[in-house]
Structure formats: structure tokens, C-alpha cells
Amino acid sequence: MQQADQCFTSVPAALHPLLERNLARVESALASMQALPEELHAQLARVLVGSDYVAEQLQRHPDWLAELISSGDLQQAYADSTYAERLQARLSTITDEKELHRQLRLFRQREMVRLIWRDLNRLTDMRGTTRELSRLADACIDRTLDWLYEQACQRWGVPHSRPDANGLRHPQRMVVLGMGKLGADELNLSSDIDLIFSFPANGETDGERKNLDNQDFFIRLGQKLIQALDNLTVDGFVFRVDMRLRPFGSAGPLACSFAAMESYYQDQGRDWERYAMIKARVVAGDKVAGAELTQLLRPFVYRKYIDFSAFESLRDMKAMINREVRRKGLDQNVKLGAGGIREVEFIAQAFQLIRGGRDAELQQRELLKILPLLPDKVGMPEEAVAELTEAYTFLRNVEHGIQAIADKQTQELPADEEGRARLAFAQGYADWNALADALDRYRATVSRHFADVIAPSEESEAQDDDLRTEWLALWQGMMDDESAQAFLAEQGYGQPQVALKALQDLKGLRTVQMLQQVALERLEAVLPALLEQAGQCDNPEVTLGRVLVLVQAVLRRSAYFVLLAENPAALKQLVRLCSASAWFAEQLSRQPVLLDELIDPRTLYSPPDLSALRTELRQQLLRIPEDDIEQLMETLRYFKHAHMLKVAASDITGVLPLMKVSDYLTWLAEAVLEAVLEIAWRNLTEKHGTPQRSPGIPCDPDFIIVGYGKVGGIELSYGSDLDLVFLHDAAANLETDGDRPIANSVFFNRLGQRIIHILNTFTPSGILYEVDMRLRPSGNSGLLVSSLSAFREYQEKDAWTWEHQALVRARVVAGSPALAERFEQERRAILSKPREVEQLRTEVAEMRAKMREHLGSKPLPEDAPSVFNLKQDRGGIVDIEFMVQYLVLRHAADLPELLRWTDNIRILDSIEAAGLLTSDEAELLREAYKAYRAAGHRLTLQNLSGVLGEEEMREYREGVAAIWQRLLGA
Template sequence: MSLPLLAELPAVLLPLVSRAEQSLRTAAAALDNDQGLSGWTPERWAQFARVTAASDFVIEQTARDPSMLLELVQSGELDRSYAPGELCGQIAATVSAVQTDDELGRVLRRLRNRHQVRIIWRDLTRQADLVQTCRDLSDMADASIDQAYQWLYSRHSQQFGVPTGRRSGEPQQMVILGMGKLGAVELNLSSDIDLIFAYPEGGETVGVKRSLDNQEFFIRLGQRLIKALDPMTVDGFVFRVDMRLRPYGSAGALVLSFNALEQYYQDQGRDWERYAMIKARVVAGDQVAGAQLLDLLRPFVYRRYLDFSAIEALRTMKQLIQQEVRRKGMADNIKLGSGGIREVEFIAQAFQLIHGGRDLSLQQRPLLKVLSTLEGQGYLPPAVVSELREGYEFLRYTEHAIQAIADRQTQMLPDGARDQARIAFMLGFDDWAAFHEQLMYWRGRVAWHFGQVIADPDEEQGSENEVVVGGEWLPLWEEAQNEEAACRQLEEGGFTDATKALKALAGLRGSPQLRAMQRLGRERLDAFIPRLLAQAVEHANPDLVLERVLPLVEAVARRSAYLVLLTENPGALRRLLTLCAASPWIAEQITRFPLLLDELLNEGRLFKPPLAPELAAELRERLTRIPEDDLEQQMEALRHFKLAHRLRVAASEIAGSLPLMKVSDYLTWLAEAILEQVLALAWRQTVAKYGTPLRTDGTLCDPGFVIVGYGKVGGLELGHGSDLDLVFIHDGDPQAETDGPKPIDGAQFFTRLGQRIIHLLTTQTNSGQLYEVDMRLRPSGASGLLVSSLGAFARYQEIEAWTWEHQALVRARVLVGSEDVGRAFEKVRAAVLGKSRDLATLRQEVSEMRAKMRDNLGSKSTAAGTGANAFEATAPFDLKQDAGGIVDIEFMVQYAALAWSQTHPSLLRWTDNIRILEGLEEEGLMPAEDASLLREAYKAYRSAAHRQALQKDPGVIPGDQFADERRQVLRIWRELGLS
């Protein structure tokens, strides 16, 4: 027997129907159910042909369980609508016999497959219209959710006790809100379901030994319910469950109390959440309590007045929709593309959001009913509503046709000839071209009407093409798309590990700082994150950018003015991402001290730090604006100044506008400017308390004190995280008392002055400390006096100091303080360094000190760079301490200064290694090529160390780097007679 009406089918679909018929006949025979098929009329076979030509899903289900289709035919369920409650009754009767969670999941999936076949059959044969099909699908979801919930609640209560309200003393049930299409009773053939779980009031369970908090009870119950419905098994799934519309999205608690929900929407609810809540409906659980919950939330959704405040928010949503439809691949999406289903929904919901508070007739969920109300109440002309209705129905029928093929959640038009033929056939067209022409007509009409909604009369023609910056990323941030789509978008944007990036965004969304934000802060964050993502994908490594910037976002979340700064200043955001991508050190600094974001506003200023005189003048000016007695504000101002200028130097180094030598110069000048003001503050405070100390000639000190810098600061070689090696020297009279109301002797005064300076430099405030200070290079080291008189310092250097202390003195210079004391110090320094030395003894002592340092501080695995494996790629090279590195060059320079400055005093003019090397070359004490090699190697090492510091890496690099430089440095070391 050949099937009737086969001639009406496109030729490409005939094999599908033939195979389906053969499969059904074979299965029926095996079931000994020939009577079922023998009763089929030609009309039934025509229906079978139409459905199996269109739907692989029906073919598959029929092949897996042919008795199901035969029973549906014999019962007459394919030919009639269900009475109200009938479908729920069927599911309830089946679920009532279930014994285990696994069995519950299996039964629900098989019931879903059965009813899905029935609904598809009736939809494709047009025995059910669009509204009936959507209602059947929604009823099936309601019943599945509610019956699963009731079954699970009973067993959950037996295990954990009955949740009971603390205030009312009444047993508590969960309320399950259906959102979106489920809430509006508009589910399509393969919809997921958007749910929100709630319970009336807090309390704990009763009836068991160990009670549970009500929230914990319902969270566990909600997890069991999702597990019953969502996972894909051999029997398929019931419904894909999406919980991202709940407060705080996927980072929020799975279930919240009514009070918590009301508080959230009152304090933090955003306009898009109002828009979503229009569709909310109680689909399962406690219907009475659910009605009370919706009453509680209604003022959030529908304002009591004509809500023009929503217009701007809706305009933004509209711009985002317009922006998304221009994304690649959206043209064939009949939901999200131009003129798609979403645009019709937006038109209706825009009127509801604006007018629904005053016009109660708009407070309903189904879109077609809302359109009728908009026409009846005069909001839209009948002709417009007619076009929107017809266009919407055509789009929804097309959506069902697409999803009927394979029960897949998609709204994309197929690109294969067979599936295109199926769509055209299901919609009643002779071929794809005819169908597509009609589809594009309706999409064009919908798009035109969408363009007219809440249009700004002040906008110029074509303004609908304006984009919301980063708007394509807003759905991802607001979890308006599933994880697969979000990861795909991140990958298309250039993220290497999209899953990790998505998890990082979810972690931010769920952080305590964000959850504590008020509504204004959340709105600012929602405006900022899409812009952040839009700029991040412009970088070569967006993963790294996001990883480094999100901690900053979390840190400033409660101070959302910073988010506004970056949102409204895209240049500042661009500079932030560039700097953070280049340096984790900078990212950490800005995260710790968000006030640095202000520095990003002025690009010219950021990448052009001032010279030394300008630095000092700027800091003096800042401090003059602060009352002299406000020490806290003075300390903060000093720290702000240091942080800001250190950032500017680092930014300039990264941008390449400052070479290495200038970077160190600026960082040293910055330290000197700060020390100048710290000394002034400390002097003023100490004098105010004790009076002014005296010199030996009886005159007042003014201040008769200097801060001497050693090491990096003395040699103008400060790095980004360098500490300060300092020595304090005075020329006051140690015995003479100060002239104040609480006189103390000069020695005590200068000790307390030194202590005050260290306190100002090292105290931790909200903005950190100014500098770590190392005072161990003072006479007698840690056991010596904090402050030395100039005479005591000179005697110590002449009589007691070790050779290594004289080496350190090579790099010592006065940073700030009295000019006359500074000149006197220089004389002492020159005398000590310029005295005659036995060169053999000097070489031995320098070599021994260097050997100790290598042993203690060098790389153990390579014998501090002297081992046979020192130059292998897998071996470490410590830039500073290993053989041939920075310290070797410094020791050679110091040795040369100590050895030859008696006869060549010009070597004492400078304290930095580069200029001393230049002096050695000029004096003929070192071959020009060797001096040049040491200078270049020294700069290369320091540049590499700076890069490591900006990357927050230790100063250790692979051993095969700088191999030639290291060999040459060691050669020169040996040629100087050092060992």
C-alpha cells in the first residue's frame, strides 16, 4: 500500500516518509499490533506522511517506542484538545507510582517524549493553532515541574523535616516562578524554562533530630528538582532549566525568601529585571503564597505613575538589540535577528513597562493578548497591531517548524536543501524561495515598527544605527545567553580560555562586594563591564587583560565613581588595559590604590613625568595647601604623590618614552623630593616639641643635618620597588641643650629627628608606606647610633670601617639637608676614598667579600654562575648576584675607585657606575672597549631587572641569556686581578 498524498511532498522528503512507514509497520508487526495500523484511515496516513516528512524527532521516537504512537492514535489524543487539567492529571497519575529520584527522572522524560510527539503532530497537521500549541507545551512544563516538586518535597521533608516559618509557625512550601515564554504560556517546541525559586519566610525544619535552616532545605530541594528535569539521559531531557534570572544571576543563592527578594528588587533591581518580571507567573509550588509574592513585586515592575523614567532604559535596550542584530550570523536568526520575534516582544513590553502602572489592562503576560489590548486602548493603530500579530504568528510557526525537525533549541534558518524543503512544506509553500520571500516581508514590517517604538524625536535620521559601546557584551554579562553561546562569543573575541574568562566574570558577579552594591552602583557596573570587554578583545591577550583588571573592578565596586570615570573616559580605560596587560605590578598597584585611576585621564601628563625641579615644586605646592598641624593629611599627600609619579614613570617606561637611565633618574628625583619634604616636616615637628639644637659655635642649627643616600638611591639607580639605604649625619653640638620649653641635648634631638623621619617614611597608612628604609650602612651598623655627628662619622670611616664599607661609600651622596654639612660630608668622603691603599690587599678583600656574597646569595644549582652548567637554558641566572652579573660590575667599579682615586680624584665626582666607568675610560685606567662593554652590559642587566620587576618576577632569567656579556665581565674581572 502506498501512502496517500505523497505526491504533495517535495521529492527530497519522500525517502524519509517511506523509511518511517516501513519502520512503523515492522515495529507494529513485532508488537503483534496489526489492528492498530489496520484501523488507520487515508487521512491518518496523510497526517503521518506530513509529520514524518517534517520531523526527525517524531521518526526517532516512533522507532524507539512504536507502541506510544499507536496508543496516541487509538486513544484519540492526536485528534482533540485536552480538557483543562487533563494533561496534569496524566502526569500526576504516573508520577504517583514512582519510588526513587532516578525513576522520577526517567518517567518524566518518557512522558515528555510522548506529549512532545502529540504536540508536534497536532501543530504540523494544523489541528492545533499557535496559541493551543504554546498552551499545551506550557501546561506540560507546569505539570512536570509541579508534580516533580510535590513528589520531591514529600520525600525531602521526610528526610530533613518540614520547613516551618519562624514568625508564622506554618509549614513552608516553595514558590516556583516561571519567567519568559513559560511565564507567558508561550513555550515553543524546544524552549528552555527560566525559573526563580522562593519561599515565604525564614525558619528551620521540624520533626527531625538535626534541623535545617529553611533556605538550606529549599536550596537542596531546588537542586534535586533541577536534576530531575534538566540533565540529558538516554531518555532525553524534560526541560532545560535556566536559573540565571534570579537575583545576582548564577552567583546568587538558588532560593531566596520573599523578604530577600523584595529587598533585592527594591534596592538593586535594574530596568532589564523589571522588563523580565513582566512575564513572571507561579508555575508550581504554593500558588497562594506565590500570588502574595507577585503582589509584593508588582510595585517594582509597574510604577503607579506614567513611567517615563523607563524610556531611557528602554532606548538603551533597543540600541543593544539593534546592535546585536548586526552581529555576524544574526541574519538567519528569526528570534534575535532584525525583524525577529524578540522585536515584537520588545514593542509590547515597552508599552507595558511605561504605561502598565496606570493602565491595569496592560498587566498581563501573553503577547497576543497584550497586542489586542494595545489596539483596544488606542496605544497602537489597528493596522499596526494587525501587521505585528500576523508577522509574529508567521515567525512563531517558522520557529516551531525549525525546532520540530530535531527537537533542538534553535531559531536559525537551516542551510541544507532538505531541511529548507521541510520548512517551506510545513509553512505551506511550494519551495524555499517562496517561503523566504514571505519571511523577509514580515521581518521587514516588524523591523520597521520596531524602529518607531520610543524613538527619540530629537535624534537625527539614521540614529538607530548608533551603538551602545560594548553593547554586544551586555547579554553575556547579564547572563542573558547560555554558557555555550557566551563561550563562543568570548572565543570569537580572541579569548584563549573562554571557560576561565566566563568563570572569572561569574566570580566577580558573585563577589561579596558586588552583592552589597546598591542599585546605582550595579547600574554603573552594568554600564562598565561591556565596555571593559569590548576594549579587552582589542588586545593581543584579552585573557591576561581580564585576569589583571577584574580584581581592580572588584576592589572599586563599592566606590562606583571610579567605574563612572572609566565608563565616561574610554581613553582612560584604554590606557588602564594597556598598562595592566604590560605589567602585573602596575595592575596590582592600581588595584591596591584606585586613586591612581585619576592619573589615567591625562595622556600627555601620564607619559611625560616632570623633571627634578618641577617634581620638588609640585610637592611643595601640594603640602602648602594642608594645615601644618594635620599630620595625617600630610602623610597621605606624600603617599599619593609618590604613587602617582611612580605610576607615570612605569607607564612611560612601558610606552618606551623613557629609557632605562631616565627611569632611574626620575625615581631617584622622586625620592629626593619626598625626602626633602619629610625632613622639613620632621624638623618642624621636632623643633616645635623640643626647640632648636645648637652648633658648637652657639649658633642655631638650620637644620645642620643631612640625609645621605647609599646603594641604588646614592647611585641614581632606583628601581620601581627599591628601598632606601640611608645614613643620617649632623654637625650640632651633642652636649648643648635645645632652646625649647622641653630642652634635650643635641644628641637626643637628632636621634629623635631621625626616628621621626623613619616614622614618616615607613608608617603604613591606607595608601601604603612611602619607602622601606635600611639604616644598616651607618657607622657600626645596626648596633650603632641612629644619627652620627659628622666628626664621629669621619673618625669611624678613617679608623674602624671595613673595606666593604668604603666600597659602599663610593656610591654615597647627600640627598637633602644643609648645604654646608653636605659639603663637609663630601670632603670626608673624598679623604676616605682617596687615601693610599695596598692594591694586593685591596684585591684580596674585595674578592673575599664578593665570594661570600656569591656563596650566600647566588644560584646554588650553578655555583653562583661559575659552574659548568651556568650557561644552559635550563639553568637560572641571577641578574644581580651570579658571576658576571650586576654586582660583579659594581665591585669592579668600587675597586677601581678605591685603587686609583688618590691619583685620579675625578673618579670621586660621581656616584653612579656608568659615569665612573666613563671616568675610568677618560683617565686611561681601563681600555675603552672594556669600559664600553661594562656600561652596556650593566644597562642591559638593569633593563632586564626592571622588566622582571614590572612583571612581578624575581630577577632570575634562563642561563643562556647574556652569555657573551657574562663571559666578558668575568674576563675583565680576572684581568683586574680579582678572583
């Protein structure tokens, strides 16, 4: 004992009796050493004050202390594989099950002494401790399972699947899922381990005497594994095993097949099981088959849509835990009490359940990997994440300090003076009061953030209960019509009878009558706020009609009501935007999943540029297997619809001017086309190899998508189709270099077909873009994909003047940069050809006359008001476009700067700079063009055709017509 006297110097006097008791227990361990190294006196003191369990183990195994010190194990972290390797060495020569049990327990106890020593002395941080504990458990489960599986196969035969289509039977091994803290690599110092046993497929063993069903085999194997780990023997236990998280809980079979697992979770899985499955990890057995099982269960855990019902489920779970805390008096429990570990876990996992289906980065198990993602993913303040991380780390350290005392699974703070003093000392605090103050601060911080995320929102709580009651009374038919209309009038409805009928029509729908109770409660939770907000709009009845169409669209997907109830700001955005735009309301009704885009106004009203769009889309597509074309197509559509919604929101609210709206919509189309080309190219080259530019030189890809019209002119609008032409520049007489080669021309034709298929195919989310290919050489009768040389030859010899007009607005929007440059050279060469002026003027004017005759406004009855077709009537958009194209074709041979741009506004700038129009004329055409397009945008957003009253835009129309008369005659 003399060499341990120095231990007392670092310990408060009040704890000296405790230290003396435990030093007496390790006297033999100390006596076996010549001298305790100087630097270890304080460490030993902290461990013996903090852990009776360590003192007990060193008393039972006096040689361990010297061995732990001499080996250096106390001072260094283990590699992930160390536990498995060391345990395998112990078990490699064992043939007796009783000896297996003994060696497992000795191994675990020796390593627990080491881990507690390192944790209490902060030789590792909290995450280091939990990760090593998880690796220790993994090793014990996996190596024990391997040992027991071999014994079981010798006794009952090897389990095999039933014969497959080829008559083959495949050997089967167990898959062990670790749940909870084990699954998340967050195991604590005295945690039980939650396990689920499964196996790939039904079948039977190939035993010599008697065959067992696979399920029977694996149940017996699972029972053996539990006994090896859980049974309490003279040597203690390895890990307490809890199997209650398996399908059907304690009433279910101990092991079941993958198919049974999938069926259970698909048909009967409950919300708390989704919550538990977030942390599921294959910890032992067949890891390859385990990965397959994880994929099968992923759709149950992570919904493809944004699932805001998770808030409600977690709130219910927390309420249940709170009732248990009160009933059992667990206020001093650092895990379950207010502001405890569980609340931090709920915060992170709420967002995982809500958004994990759409964002694979959130599909992680460890809490401290999820928290740092929340500022970017859900807008949680960085400060909040820092506070939660610090609080969680502190609480887990305290939990370890509690459990280190006696290796008991408890999170209860000690109530006795000695217990409190030893815990405070072990955590590095001067006394209990200092530790208690820190605990109170951290728990208050967690409670505050938990309330912000999980608890009912302040805005919801602040809502006037009396007003809400009246709205619900109206909805539930408890008011007579006269009272209902009077109430609606008070709330801002100018035509209360119209609003009341709309509500009554919704209430009378069979879908509403058949709603389950939970869905009805969710509807009634959000309906009063929707009705109130609609009443505050300038067009309340119209707004209400649009909003109720959306309500009707999501009646069977009531999680969207939860989204709006949880996000009052999003609800206000929804009503505001539906009030301003019928198109916006219609898009949301068709694609309710886009409601999620309303939540964060930072992104809703801040559209990204082309580079950011490309990056965002690439990241979304990277999360999907390359061969899952259906899911890739759905992702492309969601991406497009979401960004269309954002630009419309910015357009409606005036955040973006007209030119920026068109820029953004065009960039969106370009980003999508680039991704579609990449998907189609990859898909075809995997099957046929890469086409050859010249023998031995592959294309890269020597293919371009040329955009004409609005996409070429960077002037896309909502619902615009895409005028496209596909070109390649590969050798015609070569073929692809794959195992199934095809001619280059066939490859590129199929590539074009694949691109159109991805763009045009109708999926549950609609189509991506309508595609018009009529501007390709020879139109609909021509090849789908032409070579650049064939394109040049056609343009030089066979193209009509109107096709050269179209080429003025053509530019490459996706594909090979090198080929794009060659195309631009050809375009310039074609457009720069000298032209006979009178012939050009006649052909342009005649084409315009034909278009006006077929597409312009038709004569109306005498008593009908005259109208103006923004695009096709005299003085409209097409007149401006034709004049611009005429001037480019007439003067490009002498003024190549006219060919620099493909959008009308900048071409007009070039025309003005060249003196082809006066400044007044160019300005009038620019302003008229922008005014027409802005009006077109507004009409589209109201689902109206591009027609105005005859008197509207008169000044612009007459000005455009006068310039047309000067340039092109009648």
C-alpha cells in the same frame, strides 16, 4: 521738565513715551535741583528707560537724586566695609523694632537706586555690581542680627554652652551661612537670599525669670531676623529670605547646632546639597565659630578621592531642570534655559566637586575665579574658558537688565515689544534683533561646552549599541556557555573558556550580588568597554584577569566606574598598561585613587624634573595644616604612588629610556626625603626649639641624609628600598633653645626616628619607602644619627673595605647644603687614602665570593633548567659594581676625578678616560650594566624575580666575567 529735554536725544524714538512717563514721575526730584549736570542727561535717560523701580523710588523720595549726585556715590564704588559702616550709623540710635524695619528698607532702596544707576550705565562691571550687592546683603543681615541679638539677650538671657571639662560655660552666638549667589559674592539685582542658621553647641540661656534651650533661643532670633528682612511693609522689603536649603528643608528646625549639622550632612546629605554647599559662606554672626563650622562641613562637600560621580549627579540635576523648563515653558529664561547661566555654573562646579578634595585652589565660591583655573587643573582649553567667561558675563548683565525694570526676581526675557526694546537699549544694543542674535550666539556657545563636559561623551554615544547589549547579555548570564565562548572568541579571546570563567567568578562574588542598584548600573556602564578593550590586547585573558582584579577592588567605590565611563581614553590607557604590566595593575588595585592619573596623557607621559617635583609636592603640602601629620603622610604617599605610576606608564610604553626611568625615580625619592625632613624638623623644633651649633647660633639645620646604594647612585628601581645614613654637625655639649630644651644629640636622634617613622609607617595608602640603615657607622649596633666627626673617625679607623666600597656611591640627598659640602670633602678624603693593592684586591674578591655564596643561584636538580640571577650570579650586576668600586679605591689617591660621580655609568666613563680600562672593556661593562638593569625593570613590572634563563645575556655575562678575571683574579 525743561532741563530733562536733553534726555530724549540719546533714546530711540520708540522709547520716548516710556521715558516721558518716567520723567514725569521724577519731576519733583529734578525740580529740587538747580540744573542736572550735562554729563548725567544720558545716564538718567538710560536709567529711566531701563528701570521703573528707580523712577518709583525717586518719585517717593525726591531728595535722593540730588543727594546721590552731590555725594559722588553714583560715580564711585564702595569699599567692602562701606555698607556695614553706613547701616551701623543708621541703626545705632534705634530702640524700636518697627523703626528698625523702616530704616533697613529705606537704606536698601536708596542703595538699590545707586546700584541700578551704576550697572545700567556701566559705571561698574558685572562683578563689581554683584560684589557690592553681596556686601549690601551681608551688612543688612549682620547688623540686623547684632541689633536683634542684643534685644533677645535682654529679654531671654544670653545663651551659653553646657559646662566643659573645666566646668566653664561659653556664650553662644548665631552663625548665618549665605548660600547660592550670596555665598559666592554673586548676588543679582533682585535675588532672594538663601540662608542657613546654626549655633555652636547646645545649652541654655541665663535668663532671670526663665531659661530657654539654645535651639529655642536661636529659632526665635532667626524668626525675628527673617521678619526684619523679608516682611513686606509700606516701605517695601529688604531681601526675600529663603530657608529651604537648611537640613531637612522646610521640615527641619530653623536653627540647629554644629553637631546636628555635621551629623545631618554626614549621614543624609544628598548630591544637590553638596552642590549647594560649594558656595556656602559665613555672612553674619560669629565669624570665628563660623570658620569652625565650615571646616566641619568641608569633608561632605569635597571628597578626599577624585569623585567622578559628580558628573552623573549634575547630569541628573540638569535633566530635572530641563523637565521643569519644558513643563513651565521657561525656554526664554536666561538662567535655566538651554545655554543659560546655570549651565556655566554646572561646568565649573562639576570640576570643583570632582577634584576640590585634592586641590584646595578649586575650593572657591565665585564662578569667575574657578573658570581661569580649569586649563591648568583639568586641561580645559583656554579658548573654551574665554568663551564661557564672556558668555557668563553677558548673560548676567542681561539678567540684571531684566530685574532692574521692576525689582522682581525673574530671569524671563520680555515678550512685549516695549519690554524688548527697553532691554536692548539698556544693554547697549541698537534693537531687539541685535540683542537676540547676541543671546543666541552666547547660549549656543554655552550649550556646546556644557555638552562637552556634562553631557554623555561622544565616544560613549558612538559605541555600538548591539555590541554593548551582547556584552551585557553575557555578563548577566543570558547566554549559554557555548554561545558565550563563541562570542568571546569573536571578540579576540584566544582562550574564551578562561575569560568566561573569570567573568562568572566575578559575577558570583557576594560583593557583586549585594551591590546597590546605582553601583550595579555604574559597573554595567563600563564593563562592556573594558571587556572589549581587553579582547584587543596581545594577551587578552591575562589582561582581563588583571583588569577584573581592579574592578573587584573598587566595587564598593563605584565612583571609579563613573570616572572610566566618563573618560574612554583613560579606560583605554588602563587596559593597555595593565596588559603590559602586572605590577602596574597591582598598584592600581591597591590604590584605585591613582586612576585619576590616567586621565590626562600630557602629564601621564611627561614626568617632571627634580625642580618641578619639589614645587608640586611643596604646593600639595602647603594645603594641609602643619600639625596634621596623618594627612601630610597620606599626601606624601599619594604623591609618590602617583609619580611611580607615571614613570611606569612612560617606561612600559617606551617614552622613557632606562637611565631616565632611574633618574626620575631617584628624583622622586629626593623630593620626598626633603619634604619628610622639613616636616620632622618643624615638628620637633616646635616642641623643643632649635639645636645650637655654638652658643647663641642655631643650626640651619646642620643635618643631612646621605643616600647609599641605588639612591646614592641615582639608579632606583620600582620598589627599591632606601639605604640611608643620618649625620649632624652640632656641638655635642649644647641643647635646644626652646621651652622644653633637650640635648643636641637627643634632638637629632629623635629627628632620625621621626623621619623613619614618616617613611616606614603603614597607613591606608601603604608605606612611603622601606629604609635600610645598616650602612651607618657600626651598623645596627651603632647610633641612629652620628656627628660628622664621629663618622670620619669611624671611616678612618674601624670601617671595613666593603664600607668604603659603599661610600663610593654615597651622596647627600637632603639637608643642609653647607654640611653636604663638608661631608663630600670627608668622603673624598676617605676614598683618596692610598691602599695596599694586593690587600684591597683580596678583600674585595673575598666579599664578593661571600655574597655570591649566600645570595646567588643555588644548585638545581639535574633536570631543572639553569638560571641566571641578574644581580648576584657570576658576570652580573654586583660584579660590575665591585669592579668599579675596586678601581676607584685603588686609584683615587692619584686620580681624584674618579670621585666626581656616584653612578656606575659615569664612573665607568671616568675610568675609561683615565685609561684604567680599554674603551672596549668600558663599553662592554656599560652596555651589560644597562641591559641587566633594563631586564630587571621589565621583570619588576611583571611582578617576577630578577632571574633569567641560563642562556640569556650569555655574551654580556662572559664578557663581564673575563674583565673580573683580569682585574680581581678567580
